[in-house]
Amino acid sequence: MSASVKKIAVAVVLALAAWFGSGALGFPHVFQAMFVAYVALGLVVFLLLDAPPMKRLSGWTAAAALVGFYLVLSAIYIGGASSWPQYDPEVEKGKIEKILKRKRAMALAEQSQVDALLEQVRVLQDDSQTMMARLGRYAPAAAVAEAPPEQGALTVVERGAEVYDLYECYNCHKIGGKGSVKKRGPVLDNIGSFLTVNDIKRKIFDPTYLYAKGFEKEHKKGRMPDKYKDLMTEEEVTTLATYLSTLKDPTAKTPKPVFVKSNVEHGFTVFGYVRDASGRALPGTEVHAVPQSGHGASGKTNEAGYYEIFLHMHNENAGATVEVSAQGVKKTFVADYDPSDTITRRQQSLDLTVPAPKG
Ligand code: HEC
Structure with a gap:
């Protein structure tokens, strides 16, 4: 038996080396786990070498054992595979x-x-x-x-549902019983009863904006991806949010959204789109925002021409005039939030129309 103990000891050392070594090399956790699994597999093989020989099977017992072995393996494969999100090659194509x-x-x-x-x-x-x-x-x-190409046949809601599929929200959410096999994110069938189109847009572009009640842990871990504001066009996020706002099934278990209160007193967000006179979005445009008393900040528009600037404005800055400018075009607004309100997000939507860039 001491031979087995030795082998197990070696395997433990190898497993630790594989885990920390691959970790140091920057492999993701999945790969680290896989390397350790290989070590474990090796251990099993070496332990089997020590095992006493099995009684030789023959005739019907042998056939039954073979079929049994095959069934167990198949069950593991099928069970394992179906617990992952399903990808249909035709759908992907x-x-x-x-x-x-x-x-x-x-x-x-x-x-x-x-x-x-x-x-x-x-x-x-x-x-x-x-x-x-x-x-x-x-x-x-x-x-x-x-004009946006060939959307003639689709209504806004249909187009929104298509955007939902394109960006694979179903990997974590369920609508109409379809989607996420594992319960990664909330069911969305009743989200329209809780959130306006604008709130849904904000949530998609900034997942920290609000969280679904009961999903505090997932929210803290940032499970909902923070990439959509870099990927989606204005048309996509608007149709998607419009589609979701039509989902009002009171029997669904959609959790209530909770608006994030923290940091409300720390700052003020200005957001919006920069377009040229013909309404075309201008990506990569520098936008500046400067409050009357306080420090300004700047940001750049993304692919969709969308920008977001976070200003450090505190309670005492309430009522300040803020100037927002891009390419020499200026607009102002008054940041008239209520300093005693520590719940509502302090923000202003402001779109700019600027002359088209030369060249
Ligand atoms: C990788 C998983 C994941 C993906 C992909 C994902 N979400 Fe989420 N989503 C979550 C989680 C987890 C929550 C709950 C925690 C939170 O609100 O931050 C959530 C919450 C939400 C909520 C709030 C629901 C409520 O009841 O308050 C909305 C709306 C939402 N997601 C929309 C979307 C849309 C639209 C997409 C696709 C563009 C999407 N999500 C993609 C994980 C995901």
Whole structure:
């Protein structure tokens, strides 16, 4: 037996080395666990070498043992596989196709915009006298080319449901009984009874904004991804939030949202979109916000032209005028929060329209 004890001791040392070694090399926990599992597997094999030989099976007992072994293995595989989120290759393919379709349509729209612009130049060269008149006539054509491609067939709510699928919210949430096998996040069937479109938008772009009651632990651990504000367009987050706001099934066990109170007294958030005169979002635009008395801060718009700036404004700054500017365009608002209210988030939505960047 001392041989087995020795082997177990060696395996423990190896397992520790595998765990801490791979940890030091920066492997994710899943991989660390896998390496340790390999060591354990090796241990089992070496222990089996010490085991007394089994009685030889023959005839029907052998066949039954083989089938039994096969059934146990299958049960482990099937059971293991079905406890993970399900991926249907066809569904995944469909999603990729949808993304590509939008991209292609956008590329086409851009192409036709370029064509329209070239045509404009030609016309302008032809006759500089009628320049202004012709520009007026061609501008609407360019605007049409820019309109979001082929959504004609979908209603806003249908499009929102599609966005929900595209961004795989179902990995953690359930709607209509479908989605997350494990209970990672709350059921959303009644979320429309609790939250407005704007609150849902805020939650998607900033998961710390509120949390579902009973999910305090998950919220603290930041389980809901904080990546959507970098990925979603304004159209996507708006249709998605609109879709979710229509879900009002009072029999569903959707937990009540709790707005996060902490830090309310520490700051003030300004957020919104920066667009050019034709309504096009301007990504990567620097935005500055400066309160009348206090320190300013700046931020940059994301892909969707969305920005968020956190200002250190305290109770005594209530009523201060804040100036927000981008590319020389300025707007002001009064931050008139109630200093005694320590629950409501202090924030202001402010969109800017700036001249299109040159070039
Ligand atoms: C990796 C898991 C995960 C993904 C993916 C995820 N969420 Fe969540 N979500 C959570 C968890 C956990 C909570 C509860 C804790 C909290 O509110 O922070 C939550 C809470 C919510 C709530 C508040 C629900 C309530 O009852 O108050 C909404 C709304 C929500 N998520 C919407 C979405 C949308 C829309 C998407 C897709 C764009 C999404 N979530 C993707 C994990 C996820």
